[in-house]
Amino acid sequence: MFRIRYRVRRALLPPILIGILITLTVIIINNNGALLRNVFYNYQINFHGVPGNYLSTRSPNESFCNFRYGLPEELLYEESDLSFPFEENLDSRYRIMKNVIEAKWDKTVPEVTYATHVTADFMNYIAEIIRFWEGPISIAAFVPDSDADLTIRQLTQLCFCAPEMGRVSVHLVFPLSAPPYLQNHLEKLTCQLPDSSKLSTYRMSNEIMYPINICRNIARNFAQTDFVMVSDIQLIPSEELASRFIKMTQTLHIKKPNPPSRVFVVPVFEVEAYDVIPRTKDELVMMVKEERAVYFHRHICSHCQKFPGIKSWLERDTGSANIKPFVSVKREYPFHRWEPVYIGSKNDPLYSEALSWEGLQDKMTQMLEMCLIGYQFIILDGAFLVHWPGIKKEKHKFLLKDTWRSSFQQQNSKHYSKIVKELRNKYEDNPKCKLQ
Numbered sequence: 001m002f003r004i005r006y007r008v009r010r011a012l013l014p015p016i017l018i019g020i021l022i023t024l025t026v027i028i029i030n031n032n033g034a035l036l037r038n039v040f041y042n043y044q045i046n047f048h049g050v051p052g053n054y055l056s057t058r059s060p061n062e063s064f065c066n067f068r069y070g071l072p073e074e075l076l077y078e079e080s081d082l083s084f085p086f087e088e089n090l091d092s093r094y095r096i097m098k099n100v101i102e103a104k105w106d107k108t109v110p111e112v113t114y115a116t117h118v119t120a121d122f123m124n125y126i127a128e129i130i131r132f133w134e135g136p137i138s139i140a141a142f143v144p145d146s147d148a149d150l151t152i153r154q155l156t157q158l159c160f161c162a163p164e165m166g167r168v169s170v171h172l173v174f175p176l177s178a179p180p181y182l183q184n185h186l187e188k189l190t191c192q193l194p195d196s197s198k199l200s201t202y203r204m205s206n207e208i209m210y211p212i213n214i215c216r217n218i219a220r221n222f223a224q225t226d227f228v229m230v231s232d233i234q235l236i237p238s239e240e241l242a243s244r245f246i247k248m249t250q251t252l253h254i255k256k257p258n259p260p261s262r263v264f265v266v267p268v269f270e271v272e273a274y275d276v277i278p279r280t281k282d283e284l285v286m287m288v289k290e291e292r293a294v295y296f297h298r299h300i301c302s303h304c305q306k307f308p309g310i311k312s313w314l315e316r317d318t319g320s321a322n323i324k325p326f327v328s329v330k331r332e333y334p335f336h337r338w339e340p341v342y343i344g345s346k347n348d349p350l351y352s353e354a355l356s357w358e359g360l361q362d363k364m365t366q367m368l369e370m371c372l373i374g375y376q377f378i379i380l381d382g383a384f385l386v387h388w389p390g391i392k393k394e395k396h397k398f399l400l401k402d403t404w405r406s407s408f409q410q411q412n413s414k415h416y417s418k419i420v421k422e423l424r425n426k427y428e429d430n431p432k433c434k435l436q
Contacts, residue, residue, distance in 0.1 A: 055191045116233045
């Protein structure tokens with residue numbers, strides 16, 4: 001009896017397997033290939049997922065960077081080498097070291113700077129920015145204590161493996177209570193970047209607040225060009241964004257960011273984790289139509305990056321690869337919570353340095369001030385930024401409400417009240433300019 005039952009069960013296996021395969025096929029067809037894409041998700045993440053992976057096939061060369069202060073072997077500085085944040089100034093608990101890596105000035109590159117900020121666990125993304133941005137790059141790195149060691153170690157790899165690092169300036173930001181600390185490095189240098197997101201950082205271990213707006217101000221104001229775009233390190237520029245923007249300014253005879261109360265908005269999008277980053281508007285529009293791309297933070301903060309005229313922008317055929325002005329708007333109600341990324345100048349209002357990244361909405365007071373001044377926001381057509389692949393969905397909202405953020409949010413809220421009062425006293429009131 002045992003043998004008969006065993007044979008019957010074994011005989012049933014092929015039909016069962018065929019049934020499972022048919023069911024899976026139907027699911028794949030009915031879900032427009034979504035399941036199939038998920039099957040390949042892990043493969044694509046392994047192949048493309050770690051930013052800077054393309055450098056792994058290279059061999060270290062001579063350094064393409066202009067290191068200063070004894071770097072990369074050691075960090076030598078005196079108190080006179082340190083400066084203060086632009087807004088907090090002498091009262092600040094933070095100090096700045098300007099140009100620990102200083103870009104080599106090259107008049108052949110488009111004169112618009114990608115200004116950004118970084119911590120040790122996001123260093124990989126520098127490799128992607130230098131890959132796709134043709135202009136100068138200014139980076140403010142937050143380096144409390146041993147995070148300086150992690151940061152310099154990764155910068156050294158980039159400097160010996162990527163010629164594009166010659167266009168990069170790096171400035172260090174650190175708290176007085178945790179000055180930068182470097183170890184001696186004896187390991188052999190390679191171009192295989194570590195996955196920086198997996199690094200154990202001093203900042204996270206000690207729950208140190210990230211002064212994101214101090215870093216933004218430093219990166220922007222230490223830029224060497226008149227035009228500056230303050231961006232987050234995970235935002236990848238569209239094809240030849242810098243050079244095509246400069247070409248537009250030349251065509252329209254815009255020599256400098258003048259008048260001062262005008263900026264050029266670069267729309268921001270995000271794509272599915274299994275997808276490639278679109279390089280042209282045609283590619284982006286196709287992905288939006290196929291629901292593989294959406295405007296940035298659509299599912300977790302619908303007002304943050306939904307810009308005026310987005311439907312028309314997506315429908316409009318640019319007719320060429322050139323960048324053109326699309327529409328000029330003011331950041332007023334009902335777009336009073338819009339947080340655009342823009343190309344502006346060092347004369348634009350500072351980011352409020354009292355606000356922290358942990359407390360959220362750290363750009364809102366700068367946006368309010370620009371509204372009260374009456375800034376014109378010229379939305380660009382043919383130019384865009386794309387966040388590193390992975391659309392944040394509804395579930396990510398809960399991460400923004402984590403209890404660990406509550407104390408920082410309360411602090412930011414107190415600062416909001418004070419800053420808004422100061423701005424209301426400084427500028428003529430405009431009921432259309434709101435913070436919330």
